[in-house]
Amino acid sequence: MCDDEIIAAAGQARDLVVAYPEHMSDWARAVGHQARALAVPVRHAESRFAGNELMLSVDEEAERCVARRDRYGRIMTQSGPGQAEHRRDLRICLVGQPRHHQAVNPATVAALADAADALDVALDLRFLDAADSSPDSVSELLTWCDGVVLPGGDVANAPLQMIVARKALDLDKPTVGLCLGMQSMVTVFAQVRMGLRDMTLAELDPQAPVFSFESMTHPDGTSVRKLGKNKLHCVETSDLGRALGTQPFVRLNHRYRLAPTLVPSLQAAGLVVAADSADDGVIQAVELPSSRFFCGMQGHPECTSSRGQPHVLLTRFFEKAGQQPERIGS
Template sequence: MTLTLVHHSPCSPALYGAMAATVACAQNAVLMHLPIAFDSTQGADRVQMVASSGSLVPSGLLWYERLTDRQIEAASDPQAIIARAGECDVVVPWDDAHQLSATLQTLVEQAEAAGVSVCHLTVRDDHDSWYLQDQHGRPTAHGRWSRDASGRWMKVDSRPSTASDLALLRVALVGAEADQKDVYPATLAALADAADACGLEMQVRFVDPQSLDVQALADVDGIVLPGGSDMNNVPGQIRAARHGLLSGTPVLGLCLGMQSMTTALAQSLPGLEQANMAEAAPDAPIKSFVPMAGLPGLEEHRLGDRRLSFKVAATEQRFQSHPVIRCNHRFFLNPDLVDPLETAGMIITATDATGQVVDAMAWPHHVFYQGMQGHPEQCSTAGKPHPLIEDFMRAAMTSSAPPSVVEDEATR
């Protein structure tokens, strides 16, 4: 059996493990990874890919799941990797800039002592296409890889030609462009999967929530509020959701985005104007989302794959190919707000197994205003987009961009 070390240094969180994934795919090998410490300057969501077992791993390891249809595991120590390499071929990504050289030395020494063959490959970047060299500096047979406009990895010689007669869909992704491309690539890739399934050409407009001008949303066909751990994004996400409510523009919320859009909805109701999320606004007089910690039957931090409990038959039918969602959250919809929101018309389409955590919601008085507490973008692949994201695309496609309705700041 062979242990293949794929050296890629330095690399962004969105690239970490990507070329190693192509090797694992080509060799039908298992990808394992050692702990890595990206510094905080590389984005709040640098380690936000959720393993099905419940571990958080570098966001670039998404590509292993997308390319191989296998689930990524939690980080391993050298001993566990050597033990696995004694059973099957193993590929391990390595970044000298963010991992300790002593760990690599230990891994290589233990592999050789155990009789495991060690192969070193190095990633080379040639004008935004990547290829591998062996220990002698020769290109390998793995070919050249690049990313399409949505960041999805594919072989250079297998990239499909773009049809020129596809309908154009303009989507506002309310997140900083660098974060969505170089830190956490799952949302952009999942949107592209859905656009492909709908036969659309997607044009993404990145709208930074920390400097959001609602004029940037005036002519788009749909608005996406992504997940994330940076609470500084929440005020801008809420404003974007409010714009979607006022203008009739389809809105999709993912994890944090669902919390923001539900909060915007609550703020539109009499008596709940001051509602806000406890994590983002601890001093808010009314908390729209509150911690799960200490509550009977709930986890403090909900991580990993969780089966949805559907409350609407049509939703269950639509999601039959994706009945499980990846979760990564500590806050949930305040139970005290469920009744006023449902009375106003909000529909809870899915919950957790206990019925306490709202996992999916919809506002039926709108062409599409739906969100999910988990991460459907991490459950999407080319050719098999998540149904919630595909439905958003179809709604945006069929509802032409509405007349601009720009929020009057003086009234808020």
């Protein structure tokens, strides 16, 4: 929207919030002056973090603390449950760089914390970074943890995710995949359980002989991106599908889909389709019933999770991860 459109919309709406980054403060004040000149009421608010405290100043009033950032990066207006109040801890391995999950894409960690709060467990979270992903470190971390999270993100993370997914499948370690994570899981399943050793992602290696996930295109060859809120068609014969039926929408942001020609072979090998897009049938969730928990979603359920309303995929993952018969290490 241009400046005039913003001011016109503000004049018509009861409230209009215009967010802007710090380097655009001068622009925001100039638009505010223009709006006031047209008798449009304006209030100017600035926020910043002081440590973990979110400070707010409105119309240059004195700053006050309005919320705090908890150890999982969530902005909390009131305190959550403390560690001592939880019945037990849950050890989770999250693949990726700590800084990425804390500063670039904090939704995954926040959604895991939402699920932990709902189940009254303490989340003991450790990251597996590509910089420290030797075979020994992967084996040690997967032996220690109760469950593995393969998150969405850059396809450059797929090789490490596939190494972890292969080890998790071998150990029957509860594993959940989000977007790229589901792609990594399905690819490893095809490699290990179907013997398709050359199988990979088209986005990772466009010259590979066979793809697990292929690009989506329009009839004219241009790329398709599924983006935004998407309604799911949930398969009721699937445990995960029945659970997703209680939350039949997911946020999408992907350009690749599970190759339709591969689906019958995957199903014959034991992988089950749990949900697809109601509008075009693109597969959105899979599970492996013969495992303790090996489930993934092509979308981003972490983006529809919130405190008090965690996504069912993550609560089910935690429930299965919490059923560890024996732990090694402390």
